[in-house]
Amino acid sequence: MITCTSAWTLAECSKRRYGGSMKPPAALCLLLLMACRSAAPAADSAPAGGSDAGTDGADATDATDGADATDGSDSGQDSGQRPNPYADDPYALVDSTLILVSLDGFRHDYMERAETPNLDRIANEGLRVERLVAAFPTKTFPNHYTLATGLWPEHHGIVDNSFYAPDLGTTFSMSDAGDNRDPRFFGGEPIWITAERQGVPAGTMFWVGSEVVWPSGIQQTWAVPYDGSISYDARVDRVLYWLDQPTDAPRMLTLYFDEPDHAGHSYGPDDAHVTAAIEEVDAAVGRLIAGLEARGRLDQTDLVVVSDHGMTAIATERALYVDEVLDLDLVWIQSWGAWSNIWPRDEAHTDAILRGLRYLPHATCARREDLPEHLHFSSGERVAPLHCIADLGYTLTSSDWSDSIPDALTGGTHGYDSAETDMHGILLARGPHIQAGSRLAPVENVNVYSLLARLIEVEPAANDGSLAPWTEALRPR
Numbered sequence: 001m002i003t004c005t006s007a008w009t010l011a012e013c014s015k016r017r018y019g020g021s022m023k024p025p026a027a028l029c030l031l032l033l034m035a036c037r038s039a040a041p042a043a044d045s046a047p048a049g050g051s052d053a054g055t056d057g058a059d060a061t062d063a064t065d066g067a068d069a070t071d072g073s074d075s076g077q078d079s080g081q082r083p084n085p086y087a088d089d090p091y092a093l094v095d096s097t098l099i100l101v102s103l104d105g106f107r108h109d110y111m112e113r114a115e116t117p118n119l120d121r122i123a124n125e126g127l128r129v130e131r132l133v134a135a136f137p138t139k140t141f142p143n144h145y146t147l148a149t150g151l152w153p154e155h156h157g158i159v160d161n162s163f164y165a166p167d168l169g170t171t172f173s174m175s176d177a178g179d180n181r182d183p184r185f186f187g188g189e190p191i192w193i194t195a196e197r198q199g200v201p202a203g204t205m206f207w208v209g210s211e212v213v214w215p216s217g218i219q220q221t222w223a224v225p226y227d228g229s230i231s232y233d234a235r236v237d238r239v240l241y242w243l244d245q246p247t248d249a250p251r252m253l254t255l256y257f258d259e260p261d262h263a264g265h266s267y268g269p270d271d272a273h274v275t276a277a278i279e280e281v282d283a284a285v286g287r288l289i290a291g292l293e294a295r296g297r298l299d300q301t302d303l304v305v306v307s308d309h310g311m312t313a314i315a316t317e318r319a320l321y322v323d324e325v326l327d328l329d330l331v332w333i334q335s336w337g338a339w340s341n342i343w344p345r346d347e348a349h350t351d352a353i354l355r356g357l358r359y360l361p362h363a364t365c366a367r368r369e370d371l372p373e374h375l376h377f378s379s380g381e382r383v384a385p386l387h388c389i390a391d392l393g394y395t396l397t398s399s400d401w402s403d404s405i406p407d408a409l410t411g412g413t414h415g416y417d418s419a420e421t422d423m424h425g426i427l428l429a430r431g432p433h434i435q436a437g438s439r440l441a442p443v444e445n446v447n448v449y450s451l452l453a454r455l456i457e458v459e460p461a462a463n464d465g466s467l468a469p470w471t472e473a474l475r476p477r
């Protein structure tokens, strides 16, 4: 049976169990490792705050000078193992850690309508972007993977939460564990792989794409497969537990919270339940900050808080019944709601289908090549030939769909045109590489990957974004 130890890494797992071969047993090894890590008793009992935390860290490494001593020894190992492309940069001397936090569905203006002392602190002591412009479609899976790769969805291939992939002759479903491990669906290189490839140990406490088993054999050192039942406190504590490890402690981490998205869907963005959810995720960020402070690490940590998209209110009286203008037997539509991707069953009917769809009020329907340029959604085999995008607050539906999901037409949703400011999220950042008091005009989230690569001082993989929007907010060289 597996012996789980705190220092057990994927590379060791593969070597020990499979003589170093990463193919094909890497998938099994990753699963074993994830199970092992999930079961690690210290994670759930790891202190997240208070003065004990620093002491425990010091004991674990036999260091005499608290958590800082641990950092020192790690940095020595890391800097000796990898070429530093920023060797001339004085800030390359900062032994920093990047923690990327996502608050699902956190609209750009949510901080103004709730008590968010922890997010306010990050903004006040670092950078706040006026709005983080989501990629189209403004949904969770495409945007998390754009944040991680710097690629538009048409280029990274995660074109929706669930989608048809004609190149593979199959569908991807966000809730299918096998699909989430299958590298054929995921294009580009996520930041944790960019990090590991260049010698920076990485860990993922959930992120879209983090469960992929890459053919290259390169994986993040620490990972937990998605399990929405793990409490927010336990997610934070797991990250802190990883940071406390004496060997292979991650220097690049992701952390994901699924609120306030759920509350926004159920009740609409203006409801008190959303205010409560905003304050809940702020408290989770506060637990992380407290844990870092207790370890003496807060000022060596670039903390980047983002959201994937915003939220807007919908209502039954703003439902758009597509089956009133189109015989649904002629098409296959996987996505309903703010946006519908439409695959004609017979391409010869495409013009006639589009003519029908244009009778739909409060929606824009077009061939993919005629979609507005700012959507960046006109190429790639997985982008459907036809699209309808509802006006903000309207819902594309069919009689069958709204019958099967009774609350589909009430509360809130997202997925609309990325030019709609209600679809925009947040980006806050604080840390050694960030200029305190920075404020930036809206930035497209395709540029976030370039920022992350800069913060961990690695060369970014080829991507659609740029570091240019961030230069004002980075500490001068």
Ligand SMILES: [Zn+2]
Pocket: 105, 140, 261, 262, 265, 414
């Ligand atoms: Zn959502």
